[in-house]
Amino acid sequence: xxxxxxxxxxxxxQPTTQQLQVLTARGTDxxxxxDGQTVTIRRRxxxxxxxxxxxxxxLPVASLTAVRxxxxxxxxxxxxxxxxxxxxxxxxxxxxxxxxxxxxxxNRHGRDFxxxxxxxxxxxxxxxxxxASWQPGVMR
Numbered sequence: 657x658x659x660x661x662x663x664x665x666x667x668x669x670q671p672t673t674q675q676l677q678v679l680t681a682r683g684t685d686x687x688x689x690x691d692g693q694t695v696t697i698r699r700r701x702x703x704x705x706x707x708x709x710x711x712x713x714x715l716p717v718a719s720l721t722a723v724r725x726x727x728x729x730x731x732x733x734x735x736x737x738x739x740x741x742x743x744x745x746x747x748x749x750x751x752x753x754x755x756x757x758x759x760x761x762x763n764r765h766g767r768d769f770x771x772x773x774x775x776x777x778x779x780x781x782x783x784x785x786x787x788a789s790w791q792p793g794v795m796r
Contacts, residue, residue, distance in 0.1 A: 681772040683762035684732060688772055693717060695737060695776065697760060713757055715739065717779045724759075725773045732761040735769050737776070 679690045689696045697713040715737065724736040736759035762769050 679768075679772055679775055681735070681760070681762070681768040682765060683735075683760040683769070686760040688735065688760050688769075690717075690772060690775055690779075692779070695720070697737075697758070717776070718783055720776065720780055722780070723773050723776045725769065727770075728762065728766050732763055733766055733769060734759050734761050735773060 677692075681688045686697050686699045689698065693716065695715050695717065699712070719739050720737055721740055721742070722738040724734070724738060726734045736756060738758070742758070760769075
């Protein structure tokens, strides 16, 4: 049994990295992982490395401006991370889009990508609210 002061200390404690839920969405040409602070796109396999290049892309959520999501229909679905300076326009066809290092295509697991989209949009909006409500201190 815990005392009221122990319960209050537990409620005010910040979650550790192990306590945070890490979201993962595995697509046909890569995997997106979101830990609440950073987003990582990881490419594995020869084809993914040939198309996108070797190496992982890791971004802080603060550098994201939007998430572009296209649900799976007759073709593959796509999730693209947009940052400051990203070119936003109509989808220029799958060839152009598949070479985008900031996008991952998927055939199945659409629910995982929807959950990823929702979590990233929530994090982006929370950061925007925090920035909008911040006011510099008044010097006297």
